[in-house]
Amino acid sequence: MKDSIASLIGTIFDNGKKWIKLEIEYARLTMAEKLTVLLSTLILGAVAMLLGMVILLLLALALVDVFTMFMAKWLACLSVCGVILVIIAVIYLLRRPLLENPISRLISKLILDIKPEKENE
Helix, strand or coil: CHHHHHHHHHHHHHHHHHHHHHHHHHHHHHHHHHHHHHHHHHHHHHHHHHHHHHHHHHHHHHHHHHHCCCCCHHHHHHHHHHHHHHHHHHHHHCHHHHHHHHHHHHHHHHHHCCCCCCCCC
């Protein structure tokens, strides 16, 4: 009787160790997957921002050319700088809904594994 209880406890202990190892492996794989999604999103955002800056520069140069039809070149350059400063101020004022909220939603979805609730359930 004692041998069967001891072997049963040993089997339970071995199964517990295997289960803990599998849980640790699952946590590692989940962390790797979430880190991959986060890094790919960050890289995509950085590339999009870089291309957006190039586009903004080219649009600013085109706008300077348009403004030179109506005013001196130096005044056209200052006007375009003013337009860009206004755009920067608007983006700064709207930074929470444009930047912080989407980033926090993405990170909380990745870390907390929040699934969107389906309606009518």
